[in-house]
Amino acid sequence: MAPKVLISDKLSDAAVQIFRDRGIDVDFMPDLGKDKDRLAELIGQYDGLAIRSATKVTPTILDAATRLKVIGRAGIGVDNVDKEAASKKGVIVMNTPFGNMITTAEHAIAMMFAVARQIPEASASTHAGKWEKSKFMGVELTAKTLGVIGAGNIGGIVCDRARGLKMKVIAYDPFLSEEKAAKMGVEKVELDDLLKRADFITLHVPLTDTTRNILSRENLEKTKKGVRIINCARGGLVDEQALAEMLKSGHVAGAAFDVFAEEPATENPLFGLPNVVCTPHLGAATTEAQENVALQVAEQMSNYLLDGAVENALNMPSMTAEEAKVMGPWVALAGHLGSFVGQMTDEPIKAINILYDGVVADMNLDALNCAVIAGIMKKVNPDVNMVSAPVIAKERGIKISTTNQDKSGAFEGYIKVTVVTDKRERSIAGTCFSDGKPRFIQIKGINIDAEVGAHMLYTTNEDIPGIIGTLGGTMGRHGVNIANFTLGRAAAGGEAIALLYLDAEPAEDVLEELEKTGMFQQIKPLEFEVA
Structure with a gap:
């Protein structure tokens, strides 16, 4: 009997076709993920579940998933999947960490430009018929020091782009070797040193017990006066209340956030503050990235269900x-x-x-x-x-x-x-x-x-x-x-x-x-x- 896959979020038609071309029986129900009761009722029929961020895979859903072997998340973050419950159930959880790397890195660079030149506020002012040229005095990126927290896949691309902008790049990453740092053209430093020296700080780490509030109030107080902070990685990496207070005091000159501790973010201490750029988790929101991760997750799930290959799994060793x-x-x-x-x-x-x-x-x-x-x-x-x-x-x-x-x-x-x-x-x-x-x-x-x-x-x-x-x-x-x-x-x-x-x-x-x-x-x- 052919494996059967449920797609409960919006994936491209090309991704759906990949399953069909591989001989997998697929049901495409792009709005089902929003209905947890209906999802729990149907999930027992499927060997695979392909999702984005709307579907919440809870222990209740997993209890009903009697046939489920693999969950594929089209994207990097899997906060909407209970990985511990999935592991105990014996269900592989995969993501697609490489499909939107460039898109997310480019968004971080764009946010850095936006906060450096106060572009959103200047745009709103001009649209309002004002001509406040002297109000929006910005700073150049050239020759500034960029502190990159997390120099992995996405952080590495940001480092490369920043060097092209003639910035001096310093990086904090416990897993970054001196040899790799030299090859990347960046200086490997400890966190305290980065906080003290950086004109701009950008975060590119996952949210773990180790990284949660890595920019705590204590660490924010160690930063250079006039620093600008960019977070396009995960909400919860920065103490948002402490940051808001430091923005008001002028110690922090600006911030650009694409992710927040609570999402959807309808209220936040950063909202309404001058020179704070906020976007609604758009890091992976390009046509190219959405297509790439959808195709990638379809291929990965098909490879596992048909050939036993395990790629980009978060709870099992990968095997091509x-x-x-x-x-x-x-x-x-x-x-x-x-x-x-x-x-x-x-x-x-x-x-x-x-x-x-x-x-x-x-x-x-x-x-x-x-x-x-x-x-x-x-x-x-x-x-x-x-x-x-x-x-x-x-x-x-x-x-x-x-x-x-x-x-x-x-x-x-x-x-x-x-x-x-x-x-x-x-x-x-x-x-x-x-x-x-x-x-x-x-x-x-x-x-x-x-x-x-x-x-x-x-x-x-x-x-x-x-x-x-x-x-x-x-x-x-x-x-x-x-x-x-x-x-x-x-x-x-x-x-x-x-x-x-x-x-x-x-x-x-x-x-x-x-x-x-x-x-x-x-x-x-x-x-x-x-x-």
Whole structure:
């Protein structure tokens, strides 16, 4: 059955057509996002939800979204999506961070010009028939110091444009290296230094616990007298009340804001103040940007629903379509390894240690980690997936560690998973052969070669004669066909294991009969999700 996508906000016809051209069933209801009750009523029919900012994806909506796999936001901000609730539900949340970068950066530059030359007020005055030439004395941008808070994608474009305007650019960004700053032609500084030196300050960071009120009253008081402040990033980065007071006192000469702490902003401390330019969140509002993000989100959602590619996800490691094709068998293997140790472990897990060897060590390990954790967690929550599993593991206080190493054995690559509890450690390793089929190659340090099947039986015993006959005879008497039979032992006469791939799940009376023989230390039926 083809995946089904709901578009509940206004997207371009070209974006809708992308879904259809990819063979995805799409319902385009551009006003549905405004009706939360109707959205909750319909969302259970869909595998994907494409939105802009009007649709609010709340826990209530997610509870009703029984089929939902992915939410795609055409734009950068996802404040209208409860990402934590989506992650717990196992729903990927994607955005389109690159479709409107230039548009937003250009708006910041335009706002800087506007506040430097008091263009909106001068325009209103002239429209009113006044000719107040001497009233609107501006300042040049040339040779002024621009302080950029956040030199990422959009901030980097602003830096480039500002240098073209012959401004001196200084940047505060904890993730900006000295080498990158030099390449960009900007000076990397600490925040206090930026506040003290900048003639203009522009913000280009997301709203997080770290950046909230980054321009607090305290920090605003550190700024250079006559500074002008531009915010086209996110509301909540600046203490608006404190800024309003400093504008009135003259310490801050001007401000230009496209975003506000409360939106839609019908009231705000900045409104009505002289030399304050305000626009209604227009940073991404160009024809080109709106089209770009719509097309991008349609492609990303289609790639995920059809090929498993994860691009620009906020709650799961990204994996390109090319990576998905190469890594598909390894992702499946990672899930099987996790599932094995998860089904075998009854006591609480304290830690999960994952070793990647050889070719797999150069792959997208974050995605593989998610697959391992999901496999382990399925025992406690059958609905868990690669998105929700790390959330559940974190809530349970499970420590995850990863090691990668060069090829060290007979296989081109392998994955080894070890879970640690208060009582024991349990490990299993596996590889993928050239046919793409996952194989278990080691359990408890004992080498084996076992194909993975939907129904399997794992036993441990002493290495004594009769084990094969007992297992085969018991299955035969109960009509359970054995598709594959794998044995392994630590040493002659020592600990041994058997792993049977069965055509059907063994009934309880089969397990009871094996138990009564007294030949087995452990008898464990296992189930795996195989394609």
